[in-house]
Amino acid sequence: MTRLEARTTPLGEIAARLEVVRAEIAAAARACKRDPAAITLVAVSKTHPALAVEAALRAGQRFFGENRVQEAAAKFSSLRAASPDLRLHLIGPLQTNKAREAVRLFDVIESLDRPRLADALALAIAREGRQPDLLVEVNLGCEPQKSGVPRGQADAFISACQARFGPALTGLMGIPPAAADPAPHFAWLAACARRHGLGVLSMGMSADFPAAIAAGATHIRLGTAIFGARPASLPDYSR
Numbered sequence: 297m298t299r300l301e302a303r304t305t306p307l308g309e310i311a312a313r314l315e316v317v318r319a320e321i322a323a324a325a326r327a328c329k330r331d332p333a334a335i336t337l338v339a340v341s342k343t344h345p346a347l348a349v350e351a352a353l354r355a356g357q358r359f360f361g362e363n364r365v366q367e368a369a370a371k372f373s374s375l376r377a378a379s380p381d382l383r384l385h386l387i388g389p390l391q392t393n394k395a396r397e398a399v400r401l402f403d404v405i406e407s408l409d410r411p412r413l414a415d416a417l418a419l420a421i422a423r424e425g426r427q428p429d430l431l432v433e434v435n436l437g438c439e440p441q442k443s444g445v446p447r448g449q450a451d452a453f454i455s456a457c458q459a460r461f462g463p464a465l466t467g468l469m470g471i472p473p474a475a476a477d478p479a480p481h482f483a484w485l486a487a488c489a490r491r492h493g494l495g496v497l498s499m500g501m502s503a504d505f506p507a508a509i510a511a512g513a514t515h516i517r518l519g520t521a522i523f524g525a526r527p528a529s530l531p532d533y534s535r
């Protein structure tokens with residue numbers, strides 16, 4: 297299990313932290329007889345500067361997660377030009393009026409969680425002529441302060457999104473409630489993805505990724521384990 301540090305990782309240590317995390321992912325995969333190569337590490341760089349992303353890129357990291365459209369646009373435009381093979385995931389809530397910019401900017405949008413956003417994304421995709429992969433986010437604990445389609449409405453919403461977006465709807469994303477044992481929540485999301493024939497399962501963060509890997513996660517989203525603590529003054533949508 298990763299030791300969570302109460303400080304931001306110095307730039308010179310990011311490569312070493314990535315090595316540690318990769319070894320932990322491989323160990324968690326081996327423990328449940330999965331191929332570590334089937335698990336994609338998404339490095340969550342929200343609130344951290346472009347220099348931190350560059351350090352991770354130099355260490356071979358290619359998948360990054362951001363939770364705000366504006367911050368990602370400011371940080372990643374030049375990074376993308378320098379590293380055209382990097383892949384950017386939107387993991388935070390998306391407002392309908394930012395759908396078009398999100399479609400332009402992100403390769404994967406993990407936070408599709410309501411019919412009005414599906415409408416806005418469909419329009420944005422048509423207008424931009426660009427099709428990011430889409431994940432439906434499920435509110436696993438039905439917590440009112442969190443985004444995500446409530447569990448009870450998930451099946452109907454996923455089916456509607458599959459009908460609308462076809463194979464671009466690739467999977468599901470979810471965050472278990474902070475205080476709960478995450479394992480049953482991960483198991484529920486995995487079963488839901490299977491029911492719908494969806495291959496991508498984005499679940500697991502710095503504190504709980506081994507349990508997510510055991511439950512079948514294909515993408516884990518780690519911020520703190522790689523980049524250290526985030527500045528406390530900025531909003532944190534992770535919990």
Ligand SMILES: *Cc1c(COP(=O)(O)O)cnc(C)c1O
Pocket residue numbers: 340342363387388471501502503517518519520521533534535
């Ligand atoms: C911030 C965030 C993460 C990363 O959280 P850590 O605990 O720092 O690993 C993962 N997923 C989402 C949706 C987030 O907002």
